[in-house]
Amino acid sequence: MTDxxxxxxxxVNQKLKEAYFTASQGQLIWTRFKKQKAAMVGAGILIxxxxxxxxxxxxxxYDPTIAGRNKDYVNGAxxxxxxxxxxxxxxxxxxxxxxxxxxxxTNFRWVTEIxxxxxxxxxxxxxGDQYKFLGMNFxxxxxxxxxxxxxxxxxxxxxxxxxxxxxQAINTSLAVGTIGVFIAFVLALIIGGxxxxxxxxxxxxxxxxxxxxRTIPTIPLFMALAAFIPDTWSSETRFLFISIxxxxxxxxxxxRRVRTHLxxxxxxxxxxxxxxxxxxxxxVIRRHLLPSFTSYIIVDLIISxxxxxxxxxxxxFIGLGLKDPVNSLGVMLxxxxxxDVLLNYxxxxxxxxxxxxxxxxxxxxxDGLRDAADPYADTKK
Amino acid sequence: xxxxxxxxxxxxxxxxxxILVSLIVFSLMELVPGDCAERYLAFKSSQGGAITxxxxxxxxxxxxxxxxxxxxxxxxxxxxxQGEFGDxxxxxxxxSELLGQKFWLSLxxxxxxxxxxxLIAIPVGIISATSKSPWLNNSLRLVSYLGLxxxxxxxxxxxxxxxxxxxxxxxTGLFSKEFRDAAWSxxxxxxxxxxxxxxxFILSWSATAFAIQTVRALMSDxxxxxxxxxxxxxxxxxxxxxxxxxxxxxxxxxxxxxxFDLNRIFNELPIVALILTLTEAGSLLIEALARSNxxxxxxxxxxxxxxxxxxINFITDIILALTDxxxxxxxxx
Numbered sequence: 001m002t003d004x005x006x007x008x009x010x011x012v013n014q015k016l017k018e019a020y021f022t023a024s025q026g027q028l029i030w031t032r033f034k035k036q037k038a039a040m041v042g043a044g045i046l047i048x049x050x051x052x053x054x055x056x057x058x059x060x061x062y063d064p065t066i067a068g069r070n071k072d073y074v075n076g077a078x079x080x081x082x083x084x085x086x087x088x089x090x091x092x093x094x095x096x097x098x099x100x101x102x103x104x105x106t107n108f109r110w111v112t113e114i115x116x117x118x119x120x121x122x123x124x125x126x127x128g129d130q131y132k133f134l135g136m137n138f139x140x141x142x143x144x145x146x147x148x149x150x151x152x153x154x155x156x157x158x159x160x161x162x163x164x165x166x167x168q169a170i171n172t173s174l175a176v177g178t179i180g181v182f183i184a185f186v187l188a189l190i191i192g193g194x195x196x197x198x199x200x201x202x203x204x205x206x207x208x209x210x211x212x213x214r215t216i217p218t219i220p221l222f223m224a225l226a227a228f229i230p231d232t233w234s235s236e237t238r239f240l241f242i243s244i245x246x247x248x249x250x251x252x253x254x255x256r257r258v259r260t261h262l263x264x265x266x267x268x269x270x271x272x273x274x275x276x277x278x279x280x281x282x283x284v285i286r287r288h289l290l291p292s293f294t295s296y297i298i299v300d301l302i303i304s305x306x307x308x309x310x311x312x313x314x315x316x317f318i319g320l321g322l323k324d325p326v327n328s329l330g331v332m333l334x335x336x337x338x339x340d341v342l343l344n345y346x347x348x349x350x351x352x353x354x355x356x357x358x359x360x361x362x363x364x365x366x367d368g369l370r371d372a373a374d375p376y377a378d379t380k381k
Numbered sequence: 382x383x384x385x386x387x388x389x390x391x392x393x394x395x396x397x398x399x400i401l402v403s404l405i406v407f408s409l410m411e412l413v414p415g416d417c418a419e420r421y422l423a424f425k426s427s428q429g430g431a432i433t434x435x436x437x438x439x440x441x442x443x444x445x446x447x448x449x450x451x452x453x454x455x456x457x458x459x460x461x462x463q464g465e466f467g468d469x470x471x472x473x474x475x476x477s478e479l480l481g482q483k484f485w486l487s488l489x490x491x492x493x494x495x496x497x498x499x500l501i502a503i504p505v506g507i508i509s510a511t512s513k514s515p516w517l518n519n520s521l522r523l524v525s526y527l528g529l530x531x532x533x534x535x536x537x538x539x540x541x542x543x544x545x546x547x548x549x550x551x552x553t554g555l556f557s558k559e560f561r562d563a564a565w566s567x568x569x570x571x572x573x574x575x576x577x578x579x580x581x582f583i584l585s586w587s588a589t590a591f592a593i594q595t596v597r598a599l600m601s602d603x604x605x606x607x608x609x610x611x612x613x614x615x616x617x618x619x620x621x622x623x624x625x626x627x628x629x630x631x632x633x634x635x636x637x638x639x640x641f642d643l644n645r646i647f648n649e650l651p652i653v654a655l656i657l658t659l660t661e662a663g664s665l666l667i668e669a670l671a672r673s674n675x676x677x678x679x680x681x682x683x684x685x686x687x688x689x690x691x692x693i694n695f696i697t698d699i700i701l702a703l704t705d706x707x708x709x710x711x712x713x714x
Contacts (some may be wrong), residue, residue, distance in 0.1 A: 038519070038522075208394075208397070208398070208401070209401065211398065212398045212401040212402050212405070213405070214641070214644075215398060215402060215640070215644065215687050215690045215691055215694070216402055216405065216406070216683065216687050217644050217647035217648050217683070217686050217687065217690070218644075218648055219647075219648035219649070219651060219652070220647065220648070220651060220666055220679075220682070220683050220686060221409075221683065223651065223666065223679075224406075224409050224410070224679055224680075224683060225409065306529070306530075310529075310532060313532065314532065314534070314648075314649075314652055317534055317652060318651065318652055318655055333532075333534075333535065336535075336538070343546065352535065355530075356527075356530045356531055359529065359530035360526055360527070360530045363526050363529055363530065364526070
């Protein structure tokens with residue numbers, strides 16, 4: 001009896017060991033990553049935000065552009081749905097009806113009045129503004145109200161729903177970041193790859209060039225590049241152009257990392273074996289060297305992501321990046337820059353909170369991944 | 382002797398980098414649609430004069446814009462090394478006169494921010510790397526991440542708006558009204574200092590966050606090494622141990638990265654300048670680019686910024702070589 005349990009134990013142990021030694025780089029990183037609480041929380045928040053951005057048209061009740069504006073509720077405060085008030089409770093949450101009036105009593109200024117007796121009940125999956133998703137047209141949104149409109153984060157100076165804009169902005173900023181990171185990544189792979197694989201004078205020349213590009217301050221350079229954009233460009237072209245700029249300026253750091261990886265790997269025996277078999281340089285890099293550090297590259301990409309988002313916001317903020325019809329986080333941040341907002345319309349700051357959370361989540365995940373990808377992390381201390 | 386050879390090699394490398402950078406910047410400025418001749422004449426035509434194609438061509442010849450690209454770059458870079466950048470396209474003033482003092486003010490602000498950042502980051506980073514308390518560690522981490530996630534411009538904006546509302550002073554600008562155009566005097570310096578703390582604080586905000594992370598990473602690498610164990614076995618302990626052994630070793634890479642830290646601060650300068658309505662090189666750059674497309678001025682500013690980074694890199698290399706013989710040997714092979 002005891003013999004068999006011991007046997008099972010050994011078997012289990014053996015299996016665990018086997019699993020450990022045969023695990024791929026990615027599996028090992030994931031196992032280590034799971035142990036870090038802060039990074040896991042960050043990853044959870046990040047996934048929620050990315051999904052929210054992706055499904056933004058469905059999750060938000062209104063069109064984030066001028067087409068979805070509510071001209072009767074300009075600079076309106078957020079409507080918070082509630083269940084109970086002095087008139088009693090209801091099972092479905094509701095918001096109040098607001099009326100805008102202007103008379104001699106209000107000194108002829110538009111004033112919003114809340115009518116507590118006219119409730120607007122929340123409804124789920126109503127038909128609303130049409131939107132395109134994955135190439136198809138839809139009309140159903142997650143929630144809405146039975147009459148009038150609901151603005152849970154309030155509205156801006158043109159009556160656009162801030163909640164709808166925020167989610168859409170996350171989507172745009174992530175898209176800009178993705179394209180930027182992708183371009184930077186391809187450039188880094190090519191330049192860092194050549195430099196690291198061949199070494200010698202090619203490496204020295206490429207390194208010198210990389211260092212020269214790295215010394216130029218990027219934001220002033222961005223500004224110079226963005227100044228090319230003629231005012232007549234459509235928002236889509238502008239968007240693409242900004243992403244490309246971000247990519248073209250972001251490659252040096254990544255290229256350096258790729259080069260260092262390659263320099264250490266290229267002297268390994270398996271590379272020599274492949275070369276002796278007559279494999280071409282491109283083949284060796286693609287089939288043997290790249291897979292050896294794909295997971296590290298992914299980590300690097302995630303780490304460089306928040307900087308892309310930050311650069312986009314900075315650019316849009318000084319008015320050289322994306323502009324108002326497009327909703328990006330930078331555009332949303334730009335909207336908070338007046339004293340009027342701080343004094344009277346504090347709900348403009350809600351997107352700022354989203355922005356900070358997004359960047360923080362990225363940084364935590366990136367940091368956790370970096371620790372997880374370090375093969376010596378466990379042996380240290 | 383070895384040191385002088387090192388210094389000369391480094392100086393050549395620095396000049397080479399500058400030339401390469403100047404080519405990049407110059408090409409960029411060339412790519413901007415339209416040239417200086419058109420801008421001059423556009424200004425003239427706005428004053429009511431009639432302009433013909435021949436006028437534009439004549440202006441091009443006068444400005445030397447008809448020469449081949451490489452020749453123009455050559456003359457630009459030769460002049461740039463002498464601190465002469467020609468006239469601004471839009472403002473029609475001599476650029477070095479326009480920039481002069483403003484550039485040095487900006488540089489002073491940026492360098493001070495860098496200094497402040499490391500004055501805070503070195504002790505904090507060492508504490509965070511060596512302390513065993515997870516609570517202290519995590520809270521320090523969160524604070525330094527916030528430095529990253531809360532962008533400078535937002536912080537500047539919040540501080541400014543609060544001070545406007547609660548103190549009635551916007552704290553913007555580098556000088557009070559009465560000192561803006563005055564000559565340097567004792568009072569003006571005091572006035573400058575009473576206002577410059579805000580941009581310095583805001584610029585050093587995220588620089589500190591980055592610096593803490595660097596110091597922390599370097600220190601936690603060094604603390605585990607054998608020579609530290611050996612030193613503590615000899616009976617050196619506490620602060621003395623940290624300062625004399627691992628801290629000295631981590632200082633090298635930190636000095637090495639100062640140039641790139643300065644680069645990061647330069648990145649934030651124009652944005653902070655925009656919000657605080659500072660009147661220095663950063664805001665001049667924004668004006669040159671965002672409002673008027675003044676390529677001559679923008680190119681000069683970017684070149685000067687890069688030149689100061691290259692200079693810092695050169696100086697830090699020299700300092701490192703003076704203190705560390707390994708560095709001297711590394712470049713000479």
